[in-house]
Structures are given as C-alpha cells and as structure tokens.
Amino acid sequence: MTKATIDDIDISGKRVLLRVDFNVPLRHGRVGDDRRISEALPTVNALRERGARTIIVTHIGRPGGRVDASLSVQPIADRLGELLGVDVPVARDVVGPSAQALVDALADGDVAMLENVRFEAGEERNDPALAQRLASFADVVVNDAFGTAHRAHASTEGVAHLLPAVAGYLMARELEVLGGVLGDPRRPLVAVLGGAKISTKLGVLTNLLNRVDSLHVGGAMACTFFRAKGAATGRSLVEEDKVQMARDILDVPGATAQLRLPFDVVVAAEATDGAGTEVVSWDAIPDDxxxxxxxxxxxxxxxxxxxxxGTVIWNGPLGIYEVDAFARGTRAVAKALGESDAFSVVGGGDLGAAVDDSGVADSIDFISTGGGATLEFLEGCTLPGVAALRDRETVAK
Structure with a gap:
C-alpha cells in the first residue's frame, strides 16, 4: 500500500474533510445496517484524538442533484453520534451558509456532517466549482470511502487535487487486502463469482482467470456459459449478446481446468416466494x-x-438472494467459507448480508465495503479516488 494515510501527516488542529461511504439502508427514519459506519470509526476516532476538526462528507441514495428530504444524512449522523458518544451536528446544505457556519463553529476534536453531497448536481459530474467550495472548508482531505473510489466525483477525485489528500484506515485496509489477493496470495487461490450478468463481471472474470487456481461461477451469469456450451437454459436469464464472449473464454487454453461451472442448479417456474423448486443437472434445465x-x-x-x-475471494451471490428460498446455496457456501482455514475476502452488498445471515461474519477475514469499486479493483482498473491520493513517499509529516 503505497498511498499516504492519516499516520503520514500532521492533522492536529487541522480542518479535515473526511469523505466516507455511509450509503446505508434507512428504515423508518433510522439506519437499518450500520456496518459501513462502524468500519469508519477507527479513522474518525483517530482524527478526534489528534485534535482534528472533522467535516464528514457522504452521499446516500440517488437524489440526482436535487434535495430529497427522505435521503437526508440526519439519521446517519444520529447513529454515528450514538457510536461515538458525542453529538454530530448536520448542516442544512452541502456548501451553503449553513455548512459554512457549521465549519466555522468547529473546535479541535469536533465532528460534524454536511448534508447529502449528491443533493448538489455538480457532485457526480465532478464540477470544479463544487470541488473548490468543498476544499475551502478544509486544510486536508481524508478519503475513507473505498465504495465510491471508482467514481471521479467532486468529493472523491476533484477535491483531492486541491488539498493534500490521504487515505483513511478503512481505505488503506481495502487497498492492502485486495492488492495482496491480486499480487501475492497464499495458494491455492480460489475465486467465486456470482451475479446476474456476465457483462458486469467480464473484466473481473478474465483478470482473475489468469491469476487463480480455480474460479467458480454461479448466479444467472452461469446460464450464459451453459448456452455457450450448447445447453438449453429454459426461461433463465441469459445475455444473448454475450454467449459468443462466454464461448471465447471457454476456448482459452487452460480455462476448462480453472473455470468451474455449476454441476447442478435449482430451478423454479417463477422467481417468487412459494414457487416450487427442483434440482436438475446443468444440462437438463426444463424449457418452462x-x-x-x-x-x-x-x-x-x-x-x-x-x-x-490458501486464499478465497468471493464476489456476488450464487442465486436470487432476495428470495429466501433461493438464497440457500449462497448461505451454504458462506458457512463452508466460515469453516475454511483459508484467508477469506468477501465482497459487500447482498453477499455481506448473506455472510451475516449465515452467522459466519466473524469467521471471514475481510468483508469489503465496496461494490463496483471492488469489482473494478479486481478487474485491474485504476480507481480515480485512489489515484488522486498522495503517495507516501511524497508526503512529509
């Protein structure tokens, strides 16, 4: 991990713009799952202990550059305050008078939060003017939002070019673990990829196929491979325009030894609760x-x-996880991973929930907070939010 972190700079008494990914589910005005908030606590606490004046920036949902009261960060600030044991005030805007007043009132060790940054239309288009307004609030930028690092937004990439920008502890840990899986894993290295569409996982699949000892494919995207092998897939989701691409992957020398498709599958007439199911061979899927x-x-x-x-990396559920009856395969695999001695890395989102539901979260070595960012990192892509951070060798304390 070559990027500088908060341990590499002096933040005492500094105004720190802390970008986090607190895009958490809200239920009846309260945080439904606080994993992402909890995992940022080491960074927040370190900033407080060192006397920084912390200004938290996050998005939630997709308000499309418009104010949406149902997507206010207030419930998130309330939960963060409960976890920290302090009050976390929230500005009524992102870069307006309320935000400025909130920043001006901060004392050493205080923590405050700006309103949902995606209420600003300039956030997702990386507007330089918005980045400049955000930068005017702070002396240093700390990015702890790995989950948004694959987006070149004003609060992730734009502002990092205007102020000294370093990684928080969670960001650093994500880069260290995922980089280690790709660069120097303990072998054998086993990968499991699930999900609906091969198109969203194609880059990851091809990059991992060159690195792993075995790669299991599940979810609906396996059906595209079944079709490529000449099998019927009934009414299953298949990306018809990707069948030839799947065929090309199967034709790569050595791919058949590494790429493992399901031997058997669970089938149903409808993807709904209560639908009858049966188990069939991968090449005997009924037409209906x-x-x-x-x-x-x-x-x-x-x-x-x-x-x-020696190492396992898993991204994406292996069935229609939203339907309880179709989540059994994913949960069973999660339990098997929890019992393994391998160093285990699991992607977030639905898969993180599956690990929780299976009661094995404490047995998993690392659960990534990223979704698209994790995929793009494993694909070998450069993440704009990471690339904009200072390298350790260029930062003096």
Missing part, C-alpha cells in the same frame, strides 16, 4: 423453468475447494 440457485453438488464442490485453499 428458470435457474434460481446453485444445487447441492455444486455447493459441495465449492466447499471442497475451500478446504484446500
């Missing part, structure tokens, strides 16, 4: 049914690989 989960033979094969693995 669709694939909704991986079958028990496939779960057993993945679990067997986990037992011998």
């Amino acid at each position: 049914l669709m694939v909704v989960d991986v079958g028990p033979q496939t779960v057993a094969a993945i679990a067997a690989d986990f037992r011998d693995a």
